[in-house]
Amino acid sequence: MFAKQDYDCVVIGAGVQGSFTAYQLAKHNKKTLLLEQFILPHTRGSSHGQTRIIRRAYEQDFYTQMMGEGYQLWAQLEKEAGVTLCRQTGLLVMGPETSGDFPLVKNTLLKNKVPTVILSRDNFHQHIPNMVLSEGHGALVDQTAGVLFADRALKAVQDQFRKLGGVIRDNEKVTEIEPGPVVKVTTSGGAYQARNVVITAGPWTNKLLAHTGIQLPLETIKINVCYWREKIPGTYSVKQRFPCFLLTECLESREHIYGLPSNEYPDLVKICYHMGSKTDPDYRDLQTDTSDIDILKRCVSRCVPGLVPEPAVVESCMYTLTPDRHFVLDYHPNYSNIVIGAGFSGHGFKFGPVIGKLLRELSLGEEPSFDLSPFKIRRFQSEMKSDL
Numbered sequence: 057m058f059a060k061q062d063y064d065c066v067v068i069g070a071g072v073q074g075s076f077t078a079y080q081l082a083k084h085n086k087k088t089l090l091l092e093q094f095i096l097p098h099t100r101g102s103s104h105g106q107t108r109i110i111r112r113a114y115e116q117d118f119y120t121q122m123m124g125e126g127y128q129l130w131a132q133l134e135k136e137a138g139v140t141l142c143r144q145t146g147l148l149v150m151g152p153e154t155s156g157d158f159p160l161v162k163n164t165l166l167k168n169k170v171p172t173v174i175l176s177r178d179n180f181h182q183h184i185p186n187m188v189l190s191e192g193h194g195a196l197v198d199q200t201a202g203v204l205f206a207d208r209a210l211k212a213v214q215d216q217f218r219k220l221g222g223v224i225r226d227n228e229k230v231t232e233i234e235p236g237p238v239v240k241v242t243t244s245g246g247a248y249q250a251r252n253v254v255i256t257a258g259p260w261t262n263k264l265l266a267h268t269g270i271q272l273p274l275e276t277i278k279i280n281v282c283y284w285r286e287k288i289p290g291t292y293s294v295k296q297r298f299p300c301f302l303l304t305e306c307l308e309s310r311e312h313i314y315g316l317p318s319n320e321y322p323d324l325v326k327i328c329y330h331m332g333s334k335t336d337p338d339y340r341d342l343q344t345d346t347s348d349i350d351i352l353k354r355c356v357s358r359c360v361p362g363l364v365p366e367p368a369v370v371e372s373c374m375y376t377l378t379p380d381r382h383f384v385l386d387y388h389p390n391y392s393n394i395v396i397g398a399g400f401s402g403h404g405f406k407f408g409p410v411i412g413k414l415l416r417e418l419s420l421g422e423e424p425s426f427d428l429s430p431f432k433i434r435r436f437q438s439e440m441k442s443d444l
């Protein structure tokens with residue numbers, strides 16, 4: 057057996073949430089180990105890829121308010137690391153004007169005084185050329201929104217963590233967790249113990265929680281990340297100040313469809329369906345359902361006519377969904393020195409710096425900076441009777 061190495065805190069999983077949590081713990085002078093099953097960087101979880109949307113446009117006040125601090129913390133990391141991680145583009149939100157999510161988002165933005173432009177049918181084309189606003193749909197722009205450079209951000213926060221004295225061990229899969237006043241963590245390459253453990257294992261969360269006697273109602277789905285070619289190069293480019301966009305629902309779909317201006321791959325616009333089919337994270341590519349791509353083709357053809365309605369590039373990513381699509385940020389129900397950050401339901405990246413801070417606060421027994429009641433495990437009581 058390996059001799060056990062002592063840490064104040066072990067964080068399991070070096071995606072965006074684990075990396076920011078480890079960074080926050082190291083910043084607070086905790087001797088911290090960040091464990092990752094794959095060699096970094098990797099493309100097997102939820103945090104890889106060039107871009108993500110950052111926005112304050114949400115149906116719920118609590119997310120809009122959390123992002124108030126989110127932007128400040130992203131700017132702080134940019135300053136510390138000396139790299140650009142965000143580019144402001146605005147987010148165009150479109151959807152049925154008086155039902156579903158659109159009026160909720162509009163209300164949250166106005167209530168929280170987020171810089172927002174409400175577009176009318178008359179001035180829509182002047183602001184947003186080459187896109188179609190469907191009959192009965194409203195449109196607005198969250199001006200604070202933009203693109204986050206995801207891969208660059210992950211590297212930046214991991215580098216800062218190391219600079220603070222943190223240790224990252226990649227290519228080490230956690231194979232056992234033994235709860236207790238001191239938690240013992242065994243990996244494929246070593247054995248560690250710590251007063252506190254944080255589990256941020258993304259799609260693998262339930263596989264890890266199995267070692268601690270509980271299962272959460274999480275579902276992992278595969279997302280087909282589609283890039284669509286501009287018929288005329290540059291039409292939807294970030295350089296032309298084309299915004300990110302979010303269709304709350306449309307003729308082709310009741311799920312959200314979202315897009316980012318062409319940027320990371322020349323002349324290709326990323327447009328995805330905010331749903332996918334169930335998958336086991338260890339067998340992601342055996343999930344070959346493409347019904348989402350068929351929906352996207354029809355929607356792109358109608359609403360974004362300057363794109364070739366056939367994806368030129370398809371990459372893969374995963375969401376870990378909770379039943380209500382809100383995160384899990386809580387103590388383990390049976391062990392107060394194990395904290396869980398999971399179920400980011402396809403919208404967690406932008407919150408990375410805030411989640412890191414909140415999980416650090418929970419882990420160190422501090423008062424959380426935001427009300428965490430929407431994120432408690434207790435809300436799943438009916439789904440997980442036997443475990444609670």
Ligand SMILES: Cc1cc2nc3c(=O)[nH]c(=O)nc-3n(C[C@H](O)[C@H](O)[C@H](O)COP(=O)(O)OP(=O)(O)OC[C@H]3O[C@@H](n4cnc5c(N)ncnc54)[C@H](O)[C@@H]3O)c2cc1C
Pocket residue numbers: 068069070071072073074091092093094100101102103104107108109110228229230231256257258259260261264279281328373374375397398399400401402403404405406407
């Ligand atoms: C296509 C797509 C588009 C998205 N768009 C947006 C967006 O525009 N804006 C936004 O805010 N969010 C977006 N998201 C969501 C966001 O990317 C995720 O919420 C976030 O990346 C989740 O991070 P995580 O750290 O929880 O999970 P992961 O990134 O999956 O990290 C978990 C890590 O734990 C490791 N791990 C698991 N088990 C073990 C083990 N036993 N031992 C060691 N390590 C282990 C994994 O290998 C992995 O690296 C999108 C997601 C996808 C897939």
Ligand SMILES: O=C(O)[C@@H]1CCCCN1
Pocket residue numbers: 109110111302312313314330402403404
């Ligand atoms: O979190 C986001 O901002 C995007 C919006 C649409 C769905 C995917 N995630």
